[in-house]
Amino acid sequence: MKxxxxxxxxxxxxxxxxLVDHDGTxxxxxxxxxxxxxxxxxxxEHNPQxxxxxxxxxxTELVSRHHLxxxxxxxxxxxxxxxxxxxxxxxxxxxxANAIVWQCRRTASMVEELCGxxxxxxxxxxxxGLLPDAYFSASKIKWLxxxxxxxxxxxxxxxxxxxxxxxxxxxxxxxxxxxxxDMTNASRTMLYNIHECRxxxxxxxxxxxxxxxxxxxxxxxxxxxxxxxxxxxxxxxxAGIAGDQxxxxxxxxxxxxxxxxxxxxxxxxxxxxxxxxxxxSKNNLVTTIAAAPPEAxxxxxxxxxSVFVAGALIQWLxxxxxxxxxxxxTEYLARSVPDTGGVYIVPAFTGLGAPYWNPDARxxxxxxxxxTTPAHIARAALEALAYQTCDLVRAMEADAERRxxxxxxxxxxxxxxxxxxxxxxxxxxxxxxxSNIETTSMGAAYLAGLTxxxxxDTDEVRSLRxxxxxxxPTMPEGNAERLLEGWARAVQRAM
Numbered sequence: 001m002k003x004x005x006x007x008x009x010x011x012x013x014x015x016x017x018x019l020v021d022h023d024g025t026x027x028x029x030x031x032x033x034x035x036x037x038x039x040x041x042x043x044x045e046h047n048p049q050x051x052x053x054x055x056x057x058x059x060t061e062l063v064s065r066h067h068l069x070x071x072x073x074x075x076x077x078x079x080x081x082x083x084x085x086x087x088x089x090x091x092x093x094x095x096x097a098n099a100i101v102w103q104c105r106r107t108a109s110m111v112e113e114l115c116g117x118x119x120x121x122x123x124x125x126x127x128x129g130l131l132p133d134a135y136f137s138a139s140k141i142k143w144l145x146x147x148x149x150x151x152x153x154x155x156x157x158x159x160x161x162x163x164x165x166x167x168x169x170x171x172x173x174x175x176x177x178x179x180x181x182d183m184t185n186a187s188r189t190m191l192y193n194i195h196e197c198r199x200x201x202x203x204x205x206x207x208x209x210x211x212x213x214x215x216x217x218x219x220x221x222x223x224x225x226x227x228x229x230x231x232x233x234x235x236x237x238x239a240g241i242a243g244d245q246x247x248x249x250x251x252x253x254x255x256x257x258x259x260x261x262x263x264x265x266x267x268x269x270x271x272x273x274x275x276x277x278x279x280x281s282k283n284n285l286v287t288t289i290a291a292a293p294p295e296a297x298x299x300x301x302x303x304x305x306s307v308f309v310a311g312a313l314i315q316w317l318x319x320x321x322x323x324x325x326x327x328x329x330t331e332y333l334a335r336s337v338p339d340t341g342g343v344y345i346v347p348a349f350t351g352l353g354a355p356y357w358n359p360d361a362r363x364x365x366x367x368x369x370x371x372t373t374p375a376h377i378a379r380a381a382l383e384a385l386a387y388q389t390c391d392l393v394r395a396m397e398a399d400a401e402r403r404x405x406x407x408x409x410x411x412x413x414x415x416x417x418x419x420x421x422x423x424x425x426x427x428x429x430x431x432x433x434x435s436n437i438e439t440t441s442m443g444a445a446y447l448a449g450l451t452x453x454x455x456x457d458t459d460e461v462r463s464l465r466x467x468x469x470x471x472x473p474t475m476p477e478g479n480a481e482r483l484l485e486g487w488a489r490a491v492q493r494a495m
Contacts, residue, residue, distance in 0.1 A: 080166040411437065
């Protein structure tokens, strides 16, 4: 009988269930979208039940299509949008409010008030590896406890549970038997000591969060529980969990220190494996826990840097400016001109992320002349994605004191051949694009499969990565340096 693993890929706008066979081939996937809720400017919410229905709906459809059962599904793995915060009543299974999404900025002033003291900010940095920010879960939990009537009293009485989306899915899938998360998701809450691998009581006290709300924290490669939910075969081990970016790092088989990946999505997320040594950043990157295989004896870490606007810039060209009809049009337009004609775009629509962390920066287009055409603008937009990634890579190399020779890439924009070649040129590094660029779900599948013996070890998993494309620098180095100098001047103007 042919056997499979299933990855549940729970993202910010959709949920997927992905069926993977022993050869590492994606046999099938089912995707369902759900609504984004914007109650006020800067606020972003999801309905936790809608997240659940989209994810379980995709899973039950996949099970039905392929007549799956506990006898031919070895394990289920979960990857998820990180930091998004859900609080629910375990006696009823009902959330007390909508989920507060990682993008939500409603708690920015709260974080500034609580963490404005440099000593407090440094303590958070030292313990969690994170820069104090509303991005992470801690202030979102506090907001819910402070603003939902009766929530704080119920939480202190042990009547409410907190979880990131993985914890919510795991709790429901296990029939309410398991309240747990993995170390990668815990490390994104701003409440978890990544060196001592425990919830930090001082940080829980700072944000007024009762410890009894918090899930048990387990390794990413672990049997968390078994399925027990109507319409889904019972007894399937849920055997791997990781936050989406750490899952993508694992899915790219970046198992060794110095190996790195970049995901080109709405934003860009660059992660480098630093092994069992956490690296404290001096360049505004964050230190986070990486997903580790079952055989890892010690906690594994990564450096991470985020670009706020990547694919969103291409969407802006399409939806607001009308320069292109589809994202694919940008590659044709970019190749139709020899260069940008001196045009640079700095897409600081919501400030600049790493390594600048300037929330007041604003987007600009500079270098315009009467001869500037839509093709020049489209090419400048693609180049901006590569420049921002280059900034992150250089900061990461300085922190880790090692050169990134090969960068593994994934995400929708990595399909753009012009962008990948230009990335290789300005980065002066080899770019590897796997044949399957949906590496986030593959990371969850690999974790679940390795934990349950579906695959023997990481060497076998590496052997499954067949094909793909490699881009190497072809532009003269001097030309690349001049382009990067122009980019640096444009960024300074945006600041």
